[in-house]
Amino acid sequence: MSCNDTHKTRFVLEEKDMPTAWYNVQADMPEMPPYLDGAGEPARPEQLAAIFPPALIEQEMTKERYIDIPGAVLDILRTFRPSPLTRARMFEQALGLPDNVKIYYKYEGINASGSHKANSAIPQAYYNKQAGITKLTTETGAGQWGSALSMAGSQLGMDIEVFMVGVSYDQKPYRRIFMENYGAKVHRSPTNLTNVGRAVLETDPDTPGTLGLAISEAVEIAATNPDTNYSLGSVLNHVILHQTLIGQEAILQMELAEAEPDIVIGCCGGGSNFSGLAFPYYKRRLDGKSKARLLAAEPKSCPTLTGGEYRYDYGDEAKMTPQMMMYTLGHDFVPPGIHAGGLRYHGDSPLLSALVHSGDIEATAVYQTDCFKYALMFSRAEAMLPAPESSHAIAAAVQEARAAAEEGRDCTILFGLSGHGFFDLAAYDAYNQGKLQDFDFKTGTTR
Ligand SMILES: *Cc1c(COP(=O)(O)O)cnc(C)c1O
16 A cells, blocks of 8 residues: 555545454543433433433443444444545546645545435434334434435335425425335424424415424424334434544555645534534543544524534424523524435534533534535536535635635644535525525524
8 A cells, every 4th residue: 555645635544454343432531411301300211211212322421431322333334334435636636726635535425325324324223123123213304314325225125114204205205205105104204293383384284394394293202102202313322432433444545645735624403414524533632633623514594503502402492302401592593495415403413512612622614605616616627416415514624725825834624524415406506596595593694
């Protein structure tokens, strides 16, 4: 292997070098504020048992630093991992960056469902099946999580029922078809199947739906059926845990590149792909091997980390979830229908929120038209098609690269390209036709 070949572009890990344990950041940070139940008391594991299997509840709470990945899960993950890490040479050229400003990206869109979400869907389906559960309910915003779980369900022999946020259901018929291909049942949320859905439809029959509402519906079905559990694609500690393969692989691949990032960037909805990439670097910083800044990029129209409050809040509109200490815009927040559907969530991972609150991790907010502008430039330069969500990381990377270039600083940037945009061409079309507007939540202005 020619590690010192400075023209190398792709940094390929062999299957045998894929990490076989997840990294649990809870081992390396202050005690997390507990989840609270409806009465405001610390939630007990038994209360979570109505919707989650024991292994995942254990992963939610444990302070064990490394957790072995079951062999059956590794076997499935290995069909699309390790994921590639690439130096974005052509994109650097397109941006006119000087030689001392370098951009690398780690790509999670290789699996058919098209994003990092498969990394958690597979272990979640596995642990539920192990606990004797036959069906999983879930919500999906943009469709990626539902797709990932549908795929995992078909691989592991579980029934999957998906509550898809209304606006996404209408905008993305191919996502619905994708899920149905893998045998899932897909509903436009809100539905008449749940108490919470019926209540909302009564007062607001034309609602575009929200992720929070879809969560409430999926949780209600799971909580009221003993053979059914609920599965969440982001936010919770066990989901973040499953995503840490991304950062662990990235560290090994950046070693192959003989480069150390000065800044690690990811887009942020509920925080799972960003944390999955960034937390292993947080550990590396604690070990004194990295000085990387860690930067989460979110939409200006739904700026949870940069515009929300750090406080207890519910994960869903109907207050069915426990309350979590996190950055939030309020559980009844209805974000504008921006196209990066996966970034429309009102809250954020409690783990990531705590590390942003403590100043260990930074956040920035970007306009969607800048995201599409740089996503297109990236597409043309790198022969890739980023998901609109992922384009927030690209826009933030460009900001950082340009700032370094202007100041004459050496700067190595690593960003997470969380998924592909093959199902998001309507959003690109809207951008190409000049139909997209920018909304800034903090100032209330549109441009
Ligand atoms: C769901 C999704 C996101 C946002 O979710 P996180 O939990 O913040 O990672 C980002 N990118 C893609 C491609 C997604 O599918």
